[in-house]
Amino acid sequence: xxxxxxxxxxxxxxxxxxxxxxxxxxxxxxxxxxxxxxxxxxxxxxxxxxxxxxxxxxxxxxxxxxxxxxxxxxxxxxxxxxxxxxxxxxxxxxxxxxxxxxxxxxxxxxxxxxxxxxxxxxxxxxxxxxxxxxxxxxxxxxxxxxxxxxxxxxxxxxxxxxxxxxxxxxxxxxxxxxxxxxxxxxxxxxxxxxxxxxxxxxxxxxxxxxxxxxxxxxxxxxxxxxxxxxxxxxxxxxxxxxxxxxxxxxxxxxxxxxxxxxxxxxxxxxx
Amino acid sequence: xxxxxxxxxxxxxxxxxxxxxxxxxxxxxxxxxxxxxxxxxxxxxxxxxxxxxxxxxxxxxxxxxxxxxxxxxxxxxxxxxxxxxxxxxxxxxxxxxxxxxxxxxxxxxxxxxxxxxxxxxxxxxxxxxxxxxxxxxxxxxxxxxxxxxxxxxxxxxxxxxxxxxxxxxxxxxxxxxxxxxxxxxxxxxxxxxxxxxxxxxxxxxxxxxxxxxxxxxxxxxxxxxxxxxxxxxxxxxxxxxxxxxxxxxxxxx
Numbered sequence: 259x260x261x262x263x264x265x266x267x268x269x270x271x272x273x274x275x276x277x278x279x280x281x282x283x284x285x286x287x288x289x290x291x292x293x294x295x296x297x298x299x300x301x302x303x304x305x306x307x308x309x310x311x312x313x314x315x316x317x318x319x320x321x322x323x324x325x326x327x328x329x330x331x332x333x334x335x336x337x338x339x340x341x342x343x344x345x346x347x348x349x350x351x352x353x354x355x356x357x358x359x360x361x362x363x364x365x366x367x368x369x370x371x372x373x374x375x376x377x378x379x380x381x382x383x384x385x386x387x388x389x390x391x392x393x394x395x396x397x398x399x400x401x402x403x404x405x406x407x408x409x410x411x412x413x414x415x416x417x418x419x420x421x422x423x424x425x426x427x428x429x430x431x432x433x434x435x436x437x438x439x440x441x442x443x444x445x446x447x448x449x450x451x452x453x454x455x456x457x458x459x460x461x462x463x464x465x466x467x468x469x470x471x472x473x474x475x476x477x478x479x480x481x482x483x484x485x486x487x488x489x490x491x492x493x494x495x496x497x498x499x500x501x502x503x504x505x506x507x508x509x510x511x512x513x514x515x516x517x518x519x520x521x522x523x524x525x526x527x528x529x
Numbered sequence: 530x531x532x533x534x535x536x537x538x539x540x541x542x543x544x545x546x547x548x549x550x551x552x553x554x555x556x557x558x559x560x561x562x563x564x565x566x567x568x569x570x571x572x573x574x575x576x577x578x579x580x581x582x583x584x585x586x587x588x589x590x591x592x593x594x595x596x597x598x599x600x601x602x603x604x605x606x607x608x609x610x611x612x613x614x615x616x617x618x619x620x621x622x623x624x625x626x627x628x629x630x631x632x633x634x635x636x637x638x639x640x641x642x643x644x645x646x647x648x649x650x651x652x653x654x655x656x657x658x659x660x661x662x663x664x665x666x667x668x669x670x671x672x673x674x675x676x677x678x679x680x681x682x683x684x685x686x687x688x689x690x691x692x693x694x695x696x697x698x699x700x701x702x703x704x705x706x707x708x709x710x711x712x713x714x715x716x717x718x719x720x721x722x723x724x725x726x727x728x729x730x731x732x733x734x735x736x737x738x739x740x741x742x743x744x745x746x747x748x749x750x751x752x753x754x755x756x757x758x759x760x761x762x763x764x765x766x767x768x769x770x771x772x773x774x775x776x777x778x779x780x781x782x
Contacts, residue, residue: 264749271757292698294723304722307757441550463694463720465747466550488696490722492754500567500747 263508264499271492272309276509278491279516280305282404282434282459282483283315285334289322293487298334301486302341308491311513312524313342315486316374316404320347328359335369343523345374345404346392353388360395371523372402372430377413379406384414385421397426402519404457407433409440416443423451430519432481435460441467448475455519458511459483462497469501477507481515532762535752536770537564537572539663539690539714539740542594546581551744553577557594557601560743564600567748569741571600573631573773579606580635580668584615592627602777604631604663608639609647616651621658625782631661631688637669645681656684658781661712667691672700679708686776690714690740696721705732712776715768716742719754725768726759734764738773 266273287296295301305313317334319326331344346363348356363370373392377384384405396403407414416437423431436456437444447454456479461467471480484494498508517524542554554560557574564572574595579587584606595601605624610616624630632655636643645652655662662685664670664678675689687710692701694717704711705728715737718724728737739755741748755765 268753268756271753291696293696294727307759460694463717463746463750464550465743465745466552470550484722487722489720490754492757493720493750496750496753497747499753500749 261505263505267495267499271307274309276512277309277311278482278495278512279520280310280313280315280484280486280491281432281481281516281519282457283313283486284321284488285315285317285486286319286330288318291488295487298338302338304486304491305341308495310491311341312516312520313486314345314371314402314404314520315342316345316347321349321374321376321379324349324352324355327355332366332369339368343371343520344369345372345402346370347374347376348389348392350377350380350382350387350389353391356388357391360391363395363399370401371520372396372404374404375414376406378408378411381413383412383418385418385425393422393426393429396429398428400428400430400522402430402432404432404434407435407437407444409437409443416440416447419447419454420450423447423454427451427453429453430455432457432519434483436467436471441470445471445474448479455479455481455515457481457483458494458498459485459489462494463489465497465500468498469503472501472503472507477503477510478515480511481519482511533756533765534770535569535571535739536773537569537741537743537748538688538738538773539716540572540743541575541577543577543587543590545577549745554744557598561598561600563743563748567752569748569752570770571602573602573604575604575606575633575663579633580638584608584639588615592629595628602631603627603629604633604661605629606633606635606639607651608634609641610651611647621654621782624660630777630780630782631663633663633665635665635668635670636674637671643674643678649681652678652682652685656682656686656710659686659776659779660782661686661688661776661780663688663690663714665691666693666697667717672697675700675704679704679711683708684710686710686712688712688714688738690716691742692717694720696724698724698727702728702731705736712736712738712772714738714740715751715755716740716746719751719758725755729758729760729764734760734767735772737768738776739769
């Protein structure tokens with residue numbers, strides 16, 4: 259039915275047969291912004307308001323506080339296994355810690371679906387250093403890698419993404435923020451590499467970009483993400499509803515594509 | 530959208546100098562078509578040429594577009610009055626004649642300093658007339674600018690809009706606490722998880738104005754967020770339209 263999702267989301271705030279998978283989230287406090295929803299329990303509660311079925315995240319502290327590391331991710335997922343999975347955060351400045359975390363991936367299979375690389379902030383290109391140990395592990399195990407990507411970045415812009423996409427074809431690479439501002443760069447990478455996906459966090463507040471992505475690549479390699487606790491579910495859902503795309507495209511973006519990516523980690527998924 | 534009427538405080542028409550990813554609303558007629566589809570009753574509109582080209586051209590283009598369209602009110606762009614290009618004898622009367630109920634200023638883009646030296650007498654009169662001044666963070670107003678302006682013109686009705694993609698609560702809340710005429714517009718406030726609820730709980734709903742940022746933003750992002758915000762219906766009604774209606778009713782032209 260045309261505009262079915264629009265009517266239901268506007269009427270109830272969520273749609274029972276349209277779960278949402280948030281493939282790009284964080285958790286906890288962060289140095290530059292005050293977030294009202296930092297507590298894990300509050301985050302879980304807010305997921306329910308939009309029927310967000312699963313959030314895949316990497317805690318801010320993992321990325322910014324090496325002394326805390328990945329322990330907070332493990333703790334949160336084990337507390338809320340029905341709602342959360344995590345990316346193992348890799349800080350390239352501390353390779354020994356990173357290697358230890360990679361070694362423990364097997365024992366944390368119930369927690370992690372892959373890795374999160376925040377190269378623009380850590381200022382090491384995604385193709386260098388200990389990142390390659392994470393890439394090799396992800397290649398061997400066919401894991402996901404969520405990248406922060408930005409258009410002109412020497413650390414995680416299109417040129418360096420192309421290198422790792424070629425080198426590690428078994429990894430499902432999620433381009434967080436879809437090479438923000440270099441939208442054509444993201445489109446070209448998706449067209450060239452079957453293992454590369456666009457992710458919509460920080461994209462959906464620019465009207466017209468999603469319409470262009472779907473127009474040029476279709477909707478089967480686009481996933482939804484919010485940077486939670488940064489950005490609002492309903493704001494982003496509204497953007498997807500406002501784009502000139504079909505409800506089938508919206509369903510692909512909200513959950514179908516994510517369910518395929520996560521199938522091996524969540525064998526029970528299905529809606 | 531039962532029980533809620535939307536009055537958009539932040540929308541522009543016209544074709545930008547540099548094409549964006551978005552389809553512009555080239556005319557008031559096109560904007561009204563979009564508003565009808567999205568359930569927006571009224572809008573306070575400006576013309577992008579007021580920023581990209583010159584307020585001299587942009588203000589005239591806007592006046593022509595809103596003329597005779599009851600659902601649209603205008604906001605003109607001002608610059609310091611000394612040059613006589615925009616602000617001159619009879620300026621406020623012209624605003625009234627053209628149904629212009631707000632002003633915008635873009636000091637960085639238009640190459641001037643916005644302060645008491647450049648705009649003292651003019652902004653004193655704007656304050657006295659309770660004309661809302663819209664300042665856009667995404668169009669190069671800094672938070673330092675906003676703090677300076679409010680310190681120098683504490684009775685100004687000031688609306689900070691397009692507040693950016695990094696939530697600025699640490700800059701925003703002190704201004705809301707200090708200045709009763711300071712408002713924040715929602716086009717990017719509502720992007721930030723929980724911010725509307727946080728401000729309503731802390732400061733009430735009287736100084737939040739619904740705005741969409743259309744055509745650069747999707748209208749549905751802001752309407753869906755406000756409709757399902759975890760705040761009481763009267764607060765939603767204040768934000769959606771009543772606060773802006775009150776501001777406009779107090780403007781003296």
